[in-house]
Amino acid sequence: MTFDVARIRKDFPILDRQIRGGHPLVYLDSANTSQKPRQVLDTLADFYERHNANIHRASHQLGEEATEAYEGARIKAGRFIGARDETEIVFTKNITEAINLVAYSMSNATAAGPGRFSLGPGDEIVITEMEHHSNIVPWQLLCQRTGATLRWFGVTPDGRLDTSNIGDLITERTRLVSLVHQSNVLGTINPVRMVADAAHAAGALVLVDAAQSVPHMPVDVTELGADFLGFTSHKMCGPTGIGVLWARRELLDEMPPFLGGGEMIESVWMDRTTFSAPPHKFEAGTMPIAQAVGLGAAIDYLGEIGFDAMRAHELQLIEHALEVLTPIEGVRILGPTKAADRGSAFSFTVADVHPHDVSQVLDDLGIAVRAGHHCAWPLHRAFGVQSSTRASFYLYNTREEADALADGIREAQRFFARR
Incomplete structure (x- = not known):
């Protein structure tokens, strides 16, 4: 076009x-928040005027329509970034919550005992000096809760990621590397795949903050080598209040829930609970339904352009x-x-x-x-x-x-x- x-x-x-x-x-x-096209505004108005209802639970026609629109947005989001299927897409309220979801899930896993996602003294999380606070503070808090150590890549004078000491930073002690794809300050596009390959060679997981890249360029989670990736609707012509966490399905299967409440449960007794399969295990309570539908419209809009x-x-x-x-x-x-x-x-x-x-x-x-x-x-x-x-x-x-x-x-x- x-x-x-x-x-x-x-x-x-x-x-x-x-x-x-x-x-x-x-x-x-x-980069702070994008403006919204009529196509998204009209979709939001149409949802509230004609289809507004809660999802999954309602047995009436409006509930069916709302559920179809919400889950349709999940399918669009998955295809948008190259996910294997929609069950790898978890809706959050923004990318900040998406990153915190992973951090607190690791914290909950640590409290439950040894396992792939548990952390302790001697374990390390690696980030970069280029990060938004949303990709710094959750890992600081996680390290404080678990005794793990936080380390980071520096930045060169011309605003690029300093990977000269990558072999010293990413080691067998590294459990997770979390880095930004495109800097919200510098505009720098980072060599995510190179860092991801080094992390995987050391047995670490990789989380990518794609808040600034997904709105502007094609992003494929497989090509990046990511294990987790987050982005947010309001920077890509969509409404505020809705974000996305993508994760490989086998990781979501292993991770404990982030929040507890309605919708994310399978069965509840007074002394125990079993949880729904991903992605619903991580979507407690009433979700931002209309916002998800608006995100789907934004994806359609950008795809047409x-x-x-x-x-x-x-x-x-x-x-x-x-x-x-x-x-x-x-x-x-x-x-x-x-x-x-x-x-x-x-x-x-x-x-x-x-x-x-x-x-x-x-x-x-x-x-x-x-x-x-x-x-x-x-x-x-x-x-x-x-x-x-x-x-x-x-x-x-x-x-x-x-x-x-x-x-x-x-x-x-x-x-x-x-x-």
């Missing part, structure tokens, strides 16, 4: 807004953004400066102007970006900065919006030079 950004923009009603005194909205915060065309469009945007941002005196881009090595999130600093001040000036011009540490404090410390401004592009952005960003940065420099 030919990529026509003007046509695609018509699918997103919010992009017609004018803000801050009549400025056209330039939305450059999709095609990732090859979308990636080609984004590469052009990345190249143009680098061309217009790099020459601005005082601007420092964090991460790779070659389009092919990165995704479309640009974090940068502006000399003598605080990142929040940069974002405020941009916001006054109608340009939406994010400022702060982007839930990646250790990574910012590695680059010697407290925070940064981040602009992130997606399928609906244009070269003209990259130009507006560059002009806005210059305006921020002029404004604060006068003070």
Whole structure:
């Protein structure tokens, strides 16, 4: 399908807004949350207007329709990332919960006694300095609960994963390696398969945080060499409140539940409980049903556009953004400066102007970006900065919006030079 950004923009009603005194909205915060096309909005409205009911338990027609739509979304999500079948897809409320599901399941396994997922002193979890807090804090807590040790890959000055000491980091003591596929700060695309091969050779499992990659490029769990992979709906044109954990079925079979309650049970007595088969074993209580249906619509939408065309469009945007941002005196881009090595999130600093001040000036011009540490404090410390401004592009952005960003940065420099 030919990529026509003007046509695609018509699918997103919010992009017609004018803000801050009549400025056209330039939305450059999709790494935080993406905008939603009419196709997704209409699907959500149709579900609530015509099919709304709880799933699996209701014996009436609406319940059947809701269940079919919910489980249909699971099938779509599995096919989307190359899962063997839909029973390898667990719905969560976001990728943060997906990662915590694995961490707490390992904690529950440890409490139950020795086994594949149990941890103790001498065992190690390996992450990277590039991680979002959601892929740091759960492993810190797991190590505190079990006595295991947390270790991590560093980052090179040009924003790549430092794998020079991979043989020292991944050893026979490593139980799990958890790493980001594409950095939410640097845009760096990591060599996941190389790290996964090293982990598997040492007998370790591999979890991949694909929150920033799945919305932008084809992702296949087998090609990556993952054992677990998580992504989230709201960064890929879908609704908030729904995420996905994919795991190899044999691992889900072995893992103890994360939460207890209704729906995830097989039978309950007063003194014991048996649990449903995966994936339902990990989906306690009423799930985000409409949100799952919306995610399915987002998958359909992105599939119709095609990732090859979308990636080609984004590469052009990345190249143009680098061309217009790099020459601005005082601007420092964090991460790779070659389009092919990165995704479309640009974090940068502006000399003598605080990142929040940069974002405020941009916001006054109608340009939406994010400022702060982007839930990646250790990574910012590695680059010697407290925070940064981040602009992130997606399928609906244009070269003209990259130009507006560059002009806005210059305006921020002029404004604060006068003070």
